[in-house]
Amino acid sequence: xxxxxxxxxxxxxxxxxxxxxxxxxxxxxxxxxxxxxxxxxxxxxxxxxxxxxxxxxxxxxxxxxxxxxxxxxxxxxxxxxxxxxxxxxxxxxxxxxxxxxxxxxxxxxxxxxxxxxxxxxxxxxxxxxxxxxxxxxxxxxxxxxxxxxxxxxxxxxxxxxxxxx
Amino acid sequence: xxxxxxxxxxxxxxxxxxxxxxxxxxxxxxxxxxxxxxxxxxxxxxxxxxxxxxxxxxxxxxxxxxxxxxxxxxxxxxxxxxxxxxxxxxxxxxxxxxxxxxxxxxxxxxxxxxxxxxxxxxxxxxxxxxxxxxxxxxxxxxxxxxxxxxxxxxxxxxxxxxxxxxxxxxxxxxx
Numbered sequence: 077x078x079x080x081x082x083x084x085x086x087x088x089x090x091x092x093x094x095x096x097x098x099x100x101x102x103x104x105x106x107x108x109x110x111x112x113x114x115x116x117x118x119x120x121x122x123x124x125x126x127x128x129x130x131x132x133x134x135x136x137x138x139x140x141x142x143x144x145x146x147x148x149x150x151x152x153x154x155x156x157x158x159x160x161x162x163x164x165x166x167x168x169x170x171x172x173x174x175x176x177x178x179x180x181x182x183x184x185x186x187x188x189x190x191x192x193x194x195x196x197x198x199x200x201x202x203x204x205x206x207x208x209x210x211x212x213x214x215x216x217x218x219x220x221x222x223x224x225x226x227x228x229x230x231x232x233x234x235x236x237x238x239x240x241x
Numbered sequence: 242x243x244x245x246x247x248x249x250x251x252x253x254x255x256x257x258x259x260x261x262x263x264x265x266x267x268x269x270x271x272x273x274x275x276x277x278x279x280x281x282x283x284x285x286x287x288x289x290x291x292x293x294x295x296x297x298x299x300x301x302x303x304x305x306x307x308x309x310x311x312x313x314x315x316x317x318x319x320x321x322x323x324x325x326x327x328x329x330x331x332x333x334x335x336x337x338x339x340x341x342x343x344x345x346x347x348x349x350x351x352x353x354x355x356x357x358x359x360x361x362x363x364x365x366x367x368x369x370x371x372x373x374x375x376x377x378x379x380x381x382x383x384x385x386x387x388x389x390x391x392x393x394x395x396x397x398x399x400x401x402x403x404x405x406x407x408x409x410x411x412x413x414x415x416x
Contacts (some may be wrong), residue, residue: 123416143412169330171415179326179413210414 077138080114080129082226085175091221093112094125094132098158105108108153108195112137123211128174136215140208148208154192155217161189167212180228182208186206243292245322247298252313254285264273266291274324290322300349319384330360330380332387333411334394338404340366340373344392347401348394355393356385362389 083090097104107126115124115137122142126135136154140146164186171179188207190212194200204212214224250262259278266273270401293300297317308315325396334357336348344363352359357379362376383390394406 094283120415122414156313169411169413171413173416177327179327181327207412207414211416213408214414214416 077115079117080110080131082114082118082128082173083130085223085225086171087174089130089132090127090174090218090223091165092127092132093186093221094134095125095133096168097133098191100155100193100195105195107131108135108137111135115139121173122207123215124173125215127218134219136212136219137213138208138209138215142208146207147205149202149204152192153195154203154215155194155197156188156213157190157192157212157219159185159188159190159213159216163187163189167229170210170214172214172219175223175225178225180224182214182224182227183229184213188212200204242295243272244291244296245292245320247317247318247320247322248287248289248291248300248304249316249318250287250289250304250308250313251284252308252316253281254280255311258285258311258313259287261311261338262287262304263305264315265303265307269300270294271300271303274322291322292322304311328358328360328382329413330411331392332357332381332383333409334377334381334390335381335407335409335412336375336377336379337405338375340368340375344404345376345377347397348404348406351393352379352395355389356382356383357390358382358384371406372386 095131108125109154109218111124111126115131122140123136123138123218134159138154139151162185166186167181167183169179170182186209188209190202190204191224192200217223223234261306263273271291272294274292276287276289278287300317304315334352336344338344359379359381361380362377364375365371366375368374391408394408398406
């Protein structure tokens, strides 16, 4: 077990597109343990993507279960995740361990349908909404070399477009 | 050693104000920090943090020619500025209603008494001259909890039923 070093914006490696995971072995599982530990070490952090620690494979860990009164799936390891359906949109505030001392408003789909492999390469499907759906969309962006900074909307935009579906 | 300054500039809106002001500051050796710049009622307004190695007088000399050229008034304050001091809002209050005097005072007074620290406030007047309406959005920190703000606003609405007020928590998804 080890805490991994986070890439911090404006590190250009955060723009790199990650490759699909092909091999599900001990090495992957050891990495997942370290990635999880790194996520848990971030104050209040509910998710992490492998490229945030310079490991450019399509892996995300999410756990929004600490948030009260929301629908969620608990702790999830998402390998090669793909969103196959989007429904509605809303503006919400996001922060990121790779972007210290800054939060901003971002438009995300309210509800998503997600396909992903688990840590053993078994196909899983999820319907997600709200906070959890936002977290997954934020993390999948990392796999494509995008940060929430690439999706910021202005405050004034937020005033009039919020909560539409 | 440099010093932080806050400059405010105001004048009739026209193309190029931001470009010309910031170019003059840049060429004079200023480093810009956080800023708010927007058009209010046909005027363009700038509030801008910057740090600079000279004193306020030197900064004034730097701004004078370009401000004169653009017909802007400006004011310089020496401040104890610092970057990386962001505070995270946890509540948003939206207000709208037929425009009248006192909306901002009434709403913000009860919110302040209930512990709201305002981080950001924007307001606008829409409609037309016969029927203007007022819109205000506030983001802030509920230092005594959101329930206290809700109770205060409910009380206010009993006395001021002509305004619509919506309070909602701002949740930040932190990853």
